[in-house]
Amino acid sequence: MQGNYCLPFFLFLSFHLFLMGRLDTNLIYFRLILSVFLFAQLGSAQLKQNYYANICPNVENIVRRAVTTKFQQTFVTVPGTLRLFFHDCFVQGCDASVIIASTPSNKAEKDNQDNLSLAGDGFDTVIKAKAAVDAIPSCQNKVSCADILAMATRDVVALAGGPSYAVELGRLDGLISTSASVNGKLPQPTFNLNQLNSLFAANGLSQTDMIALSGAHTLGFSHCAKFSNRIYNFSPSNPVDPTLNKTYATELQGMCPRNVDPTVAINMDPTTPRTFDNVYYQNLQQGKGLFTSDEVLFTDTRSKPTVNTWAQNSAAFQQAFITAITKLGRVGVKTGSQGNIRRDCGVFN
Numbered sequence: 001m002q003g004n005y006c007l008p009f010f011l012f013l014s015f016h017l018f019l020m021g022r023l024d025t026n027l028i029y030f031r032l033i034l035s036v037f038l039f040a041q042l043g044s045a046q047l048k049q050n051y052y053a054n055i056c057p058n059v060e061n062i063v064r065r066a067v068t069t070k071f072q073q074t075f076v077t078v079p080g081t082l083r084l085f086f087h088d089c090f091v092q093g094c095d096a097s098v099i100i101a102s103t104p105s106n107k108a109e110k111d112n113q114d115n116l117s118l119a120g121d122g123f124d125t126v127i128k129a130k131a132a133v134d135a136i137p138s139c140q141n142k143v144s145c146a147d148i149l150a151m152a153t154r155d156v157v158a159l160a161g162g163p164s165y166a167v168e169l170g171r172l173d174g175l176i177s178t179s180a181s182v183n184g185k186l187p188q189p190t191f192n193l194n195q196l197n198s199l200f201a202a203n204g205l206s207q208t209d210m211i212a213l214s215g216a217h218t219l220g221f222s223h224c225a226k227f228s229n230r231i232y233n234f235s236p237s238n239p240v241d242p243t244l245n246k247t248y249a250t251e252l253q254g255m256c257p258r259n260v261d262p263t264v265a266i267n268m269d270p271t272t273p274r275t276f277d278n279v280y281y282q283n284l285q286q287g288k289g290l291f292t293s294d295e296v297l298f299t300d301t302r303s304k305p306t307v308n309t310w311a312q313n314s315a316a317f318q319q320a321f322i323t324a325i326t327k328l329g330r331v332g333v334k335t336g337s338q339g340n341i342r343r344d345c346g347v348f349n
C-alpha cells in the first residue's frame with residue numbers, strides 16, 4: 001500500500017539530488033534512516049488479523065456474543081450496522097467518526113442529512129459490544145470503536161446468512177467528526193456507473209468491489225423519497241423509469257403513494273429481504289433494482305457481465321464481497337497521533 005511508494009520515492013529523490021551534485025554521504029544516511037523510519041510508520045498502518053491476540057485475546061468472541069444478543073432482539077441491527085460501517089469508512093476513513101454525537105459546538109457526521117436512516121440500532125450494536133469488551137478488566141480501553149464496528153459488521157453479515165471472513169484489525173478511533181465532511185463523500189441513489197466508479201476509486205475500490213459491496217442492498221430498508229423520482233417523474237416522456245420492471249413499479253407505487261408519510265420505508269430486496277444472498281443480482285436482471293445506482297449495474301454493459309455471473313454463482317459473489325469489504329475496511333485507517341482508543345464511542349476522550 002502507501003508504504004510501498006516510500007522506497008522508490010526515496011531512491012528517485014536521492015538520484016535527483018545526486019544529479020544536482022548536492023548529495024553527500026551524510027545526507028544519504030540521513031535520508032535512508034528517515035525513509036526506513038517512515039516506512040515503519042506507514043507499515044504500522046497495515047491492519048492484521050488477530051491484532052488483539054496478546055491485548056484482548058477473546059475480543060472477537062465477546063463482540064460476536066453481544067452482536068448475536070442484539071440480533072435476537074431486532075433484525076434491524078444487520079442492515080443498520082453494515083451501512084454504518086460503509087458510511088464510516090467513506091467519510092474520513094474507518095475511524096468510528098460516524099458514531100460521535102454532536103455537541104453544541106460541533107455538528108457531527110451522523111447529523112448530516114445523508115445519514116438518514118442510519119438506524120439507531122447500528123450505533124447501539126457498537127455501543128453494546130464496546131461495553132461487553134470493556135467489562136473484561138484486561139480489555140478495558142484497549143479495543144477501538146472502529147475495530148468493534150468492523151467486527152460487528154463481519155458478525156451481522158454472517159448472522160444474516162452471508163459469508164464468514166477473518167476481519168483485519170488495528171484501527172484507531174478518529175479525532176474529528178463534522179457534518180460538513182460528509183458532503184460529496186457518499187454515493188447518491190441517482191448515480192450512474194461513472195459516478196459510482198469514480199467515488200469508489202477515490203477510496204481505492206475497483207468497479208468489481210463496488211458491484212460486490214452494492215450487494216449489501218440485499219438487506220434493509222429505503223425511504224420512499226430515495227427512489228420516488230423513478231416511479232412518478234422520471235422524465236417528461238416517461239414518468240416511470242423504463243428500466244424498472246413494470247409489475248415492480250406498480251408495487252412500488254402501491255407502497256409509496258405520492259404523498260406518503262416521509263418515514264415510510266420499504267424493503268430494498270423485495271424477494272429475500274432478511275437474507276444476505278445473491279438474489280440482489282437476480283433482481284437486477286429482472287428490473288427490480290430499487291435505485292438508479294442499483295439498476296445501472298445491469299443496464300450498463302460494462303458492469304452487466306459481473307451482475308450476470310454473480311446472479312448465478314453465489315460462491316463467486318461471496319468471495320468478491322469478502323475481498324471488497326476487506327479493502328473497504330482499510331480506507332483511511334488512523335495510526336499514531338491521528339487517533340486514539342475512545343472510552344465512549346460517541347464522545348471524544
Ligand code: HEM
Pocket residue numbers: 078079080082083086116117118119187188189190191196210213214216217219220221222223224226291293
Ligand atoms: C453503491 C452506492 C450506494 C448507494 C447510492 C447507496 C444508497 C443507499 C440509500 C439511498 C439507502 C436508503 C437510505 C434511506 O432511505 O434511509 C441505502 C440503504 C442501505 N445501504 Fe446503501 N448505498 C450504496 C452502497 C452501499 C454499500 C457499499 C453498503 C454496504 C456495504 C450499503 C449498505 C446499505 C444498507 C445495509 C442499507 C439499508 C439500511 C437500513 O435498512 O437501515 N450501501 N443505501
Ligand SMILES: *[C@@H]1O[C@H](CO)[C@@H](O)[C@H](O)[C@H]1NC(C)=O
Pocket residue numbers: 245246247248285286287
Ligand atoms: C418482472 O417481474 C415479474 C414478476 O415479479 C417477472 O415474472 C418478470 O419476468 C419480470 N420482467 C422482466 C422484464 O424481467
Ligand SMILES: CC(=O)N[C@H]1CO[C@H](CO)[C@@H](O)[C@@H]1O
Pocket residue numbers: 110111112113115116117118119120
Ligand atoms: C441516527 C442519527 O443520528 N440520525 C440523525 C441524522 O440526521 C438527522 C438530521 O440531519 C437527525 O435528525 C437524525 O437524528
